[in-house]
Amino acid sequence: MHATYAMMILIGVFCGPIVYYILVARAGRQIYIRPIPGLSAIDEAVGRATEMGRPVLYSTGLSYLNIIGLCSVAILSHVARLAARYDLRIVVPVNTYLLYPIAEESVREAYADEGKLDLFNAEDVLYVPGQFPYAAAVVGLMHREKPAANFFFGYFAAESLILAEAGSQVGAIQVAGTPDILQLPFFITACDYTIIGEEYYAATAYLTREPTMIGSLRGQDMGKVVMTTFVVLMFVFAILMGIWPGVFRSNWIVEMLLR
Amino acid sequence: MRRYLIMVLTFVGGLYFFLEFVLPEETGISDMVAEIGKVTLVIGGFAFLLGVINLLRLHTAKITMRRPGYHNSIALMVALFFMVIVHLWKYYANADDDDSVMRIYNLLWDRIRVPIDSTIFSLLAFYIVSAAYRSFRIKSAEAALMMGTAVIVMLGQIPMGQKVTLWLKGYETSPDWWWLAQVRVDTIREWLMQVMNAAAQRGIILGAAVGALALSMRIWLSLERGSFFDRQ
Secondary structure (H helix, E strand, C coil): CCCCHHHHHHHHHHHHHHHHHHHHHHCCCCCCCCCCHHHHHHHHHHHHHHHHCCCEEEEEECCCCCHHHHHHHHHHHHHHHHHHHCCCCEEEEECCCCCHHHHHHHHHHHHHHCCCHHHCCHHHEEECCCHHHHHHHHHHHHHHHCCCEEEEEEECCCHHHHHHHHHHHCCCEEEEEECCCCCHHHHHHHCCEEEECHHHHHHHHHHHCCHHHHHHHHHHHHHHHHHHHHHHHHHHHHHHHHHCCCCCCCHHHHHHHHC | CHHHHHHHHHHHHHHHHHHHHHCCHHHCHHHHHHHHHHHHHHHHHHHHHHHHHHHHHHHHHHHHCCCCCHHHHHHHHHHHHHHHHHHHHHHHCCCCCCCHHHHHHHHHHHHHHHHHHHHHHHHHHHHHHHHHHHHCCCCCHHHHHHHHHHHHHHHHHCHHHHHHCHHHHHHHHCCCCHHHHHHCHHHHHHHHHHHHHHHHHHHHHHHHHHHHHHHHHHHHCCCCCCCHHHCC
16 A cells, blocks of 8 residues: 555654654654643552552553554553562463564563662563454452552453453452453443553653653654644535535545545 | 665565555466465464464463463363364374364354354344343433434334334325335334444544555554564
8 A cells, every 4th residue: 555645744744743843842842731630659659569469460452563552562661660669569461473473572571671670570571462362361360369559551352341341350459451442441430540542642742751752742742733624624515505505516635635 | 784684675575565446457466365475374383383372272271370260271282282182183084074182073063062152143133132232321412312313313214113113004005195105114224324423434434544554554664653563
């Protein structure tokens, strides 16, 4: 598949502001980003696990080695660092073999960074292939280990509710995040905090507060403002087409978009 | 040094796929896509091996140390090796459907593995009931609105629910009461799903797509920080 002219324009519309705001942030300008309760709750959940002296469970779901999986591992890195800081165990079942070595390395480095490499147990990062074997294994882990906090970040399918409900039954505080809209209702129902849509991809920027990354967040917001303005203009145009069909015609827009 | 090498490789790889997307097919830039895809397969092969080693290490330790539940690990190891042997046997023997190895394979896969999968999947029905019970408790005005909407959608989905307001269809041709035909349960359900729900979903999808684009750019330009991305 190759880009049409309309796609190239859209790439410019979305990438232009991102690059601009990254440069602005690098120049030292302070950029405000709104609080995201789900991401703020990660610290709270790990704190609760520390008080209860129980492990933390982090599921990457069925995430593959793609942008969703990499983002999940980035959040895992943050959670593992918090767990290491408070001498907690983190159990990480991984479903795909491509993500497994990255997840293991990420957790190992998090413990090493906190000077707690001796607490890292490689057996706590598990490779569990297959969708429903994964669901069964994670539910079993929850019932055996009784984690105080469960994190579900990544791509999930039908197993999302099985995992989240099982976590709810063992009384864990649960934070979930997925860009997949079909699983969002299940997570919203069964978890204490759910991160939706673009909040999922904003997680690393939000957690690290790195100016460059926050600049890119503002940039993507500006891209959405441009897109929303375009949608509103097209909406008005469609109404005008209905009123004055002879004057306002959609042909040229359709032709441009399909070229 | 290693970090810079990764940065350069990431940038060059990303640049290639970006150009492959924006440049027209006539440039011949797409010819290499399949070859580059093979690199992923090779890396995947090594990663798969790591995964299997992890499984073996974990369960061997569990069995030798006689940890609680070690008998489950024995079952897993037996199943793993048995399935590998049968699969390799089937592959190298070029087995037909009537061969004994094929019958063993079908027994293991179609009559054991698939039903077990279906059993786990069927648990979802019970979890949905308990999740729905918690969600639909009317604790606020928003919860009441959601409950009302859910009732309409559920009624509009099932034949019995649709039958409740089916008689309103008769007004479709009435010059004064035509609008009554539009307030049937299935029509309202369709409107809720096609207009209200679809609008919200598209909003989330648009936001997520832009978010993915921004994160991809950060990774491509090696700007992602504070996690494993900025490691040696």
